[in-house]
Amino acid sequence: MELYQLGYFLEIARQRSFTRAAGRLRMAQPALSQQMKNLEAELGTPLFNRGRKEVQLTAAGKAFLPRAEGLLIQAEAARAVVSDVAQLRGGRLTIAAIPSVSACLLPEVIHTFSRQHSGVALQLIEDSSEHVADCVESGQADIGFLQLPASKSAFKTQTIITESFILLVAKSHALSRQAGVTLRQLSGESFVFYKGRARDTALESCRKAGFEPRIVCESGELETVRALVAAGLGLAIVPRLAAASLPASIRTVAVREPRMERQIAAVWQKSSALSPAAATLLKLTTDLLSRRGITP
Missing domain, CATH: 3.40.190.10 (Periplasmic binding protein-like II)
Incomplete structure (x- = not known):
């Protein structure tokens, strides 16, 4: 059963004539009649009583009519939903x-x-x-x-981004007045680590620089890391993107060596x-x- 056959059926039911329906549908009457014969064969029963002057629905046709209308309404609604998603009007x-x-x-x-x-x-x-x-x-x-x-x-x-890592320090920390540092210089400092793969990158870089960082706290929340740094709990090695819109209580310091990047x-x-x-x-x-x- 095809949706277009349901449309043909409804038009014949409305016009009560294959001839008038074919004219409205802009198709040849024999082709329309064949489509209805195919539909009736699939359903296993006649849908129309074909009179000389007018076509009437059979009992099966009358039962089928509201369901055919409902299916076409649902199909149109489905098309509208898909169109809305494709055109960014919904979804x-x-x-x-x-x-x-x-x-x-x-x-x-x-x-x-x-x-x-x-x-x-x-x-x-x-x-x-x-x-x-x-x-x-x-x-x-x-x-x-x-x-x-x-x-x-x-x-x-x-x-979309290849970015370096930088150091976040409290404004009150001595390092805040430096333009850049090496990780080796930070071996005696305390750290607030930012969880996730950024943490893995920072930890591996510290080890390559020859020391195991003293981690006093870890958090997966960026604002928490910033707040802990601002409070003077420790330094944070974070991706540059995480250093956007910093409060006045925090300074950034470049890490010159080793070079740390992420994508x-x-x-x-x-x-x-x-x-x-x-x-x-x-x-x-x-x-x-x-x-x-x-x-x-």
């Missing part, structure tokens, strides 16, 4: 991102997206790179932003293309980074 977009991206990059992007496409509902999941990957792989999120590496077999990736990428399922909403959000993100002078 839902779920984004998963690591905290530094969700806190320092996505707010402006989401604001712009919501202003331009208010009909699309947005959901943001904030977690570690590993959990972001899980959300995208399972289909819970349409697009994710994480620190590379990511599984090449599971995702398509687009690198942030957008990821989505390898088996499917980005949805129109996700593709639009990704473009808004790269446009914002370009305006800020940040390159992949």
Whole structure:
């Protein structure tokens, strides 16, 4: 049973004539009659009593009429929903991102997206790179932003940022007056570590510099890390993106040696293309980074 056959059936029922219905449908009457014979054969019963002057519905045809109307209404509603999603007039977009991206990059992007496409509902999941990957792989999120590496077999990736790590220090700390330091100079300091892959990068770099950092606290919340640094609890080695919009009580100091970098990428399922909403959000993100002078 095809949707177009249901449309033909309804038009014949309305016109009570194959001839008039064929004219309204702009098709040959024999072709219309054949389509109805095919439909009746599939249903196993006649739908019309074909009189010389007028066509009447059989009992089966009368029972079928409201259901055919309902199916066509549902089909049109389905088409409208798909069109709304494709044209960004409706639907839902779920984004998963690591905290530094969700806190320092996505707010402006989401604001712009919501202003331009208010009909699309947005959901943001904030977690570690590993959990972001899980959300995208399972289909819970349409697009994710994480620190590379990511599984090449599971995702398509687009690198959006390559950034260095810097040191956050309290304004009252002696290091706040220095333009740059080496990690080896920090061997006697206390540290507040930012959880996730950024933590792994910082820890490995300290060890390469010849010391095991004294970690007094760890947090996956960027604002908590900043607050602890501002309170003088310790230093924090964080990606440059996480150092945006710092309070006056915190200073940044460049880490000259060893050089520490990370790459942030957008990821989505390898088996499917980005949805129109996700593709639009990704473009808004790269446009914002370009305006800020940040390159992949």
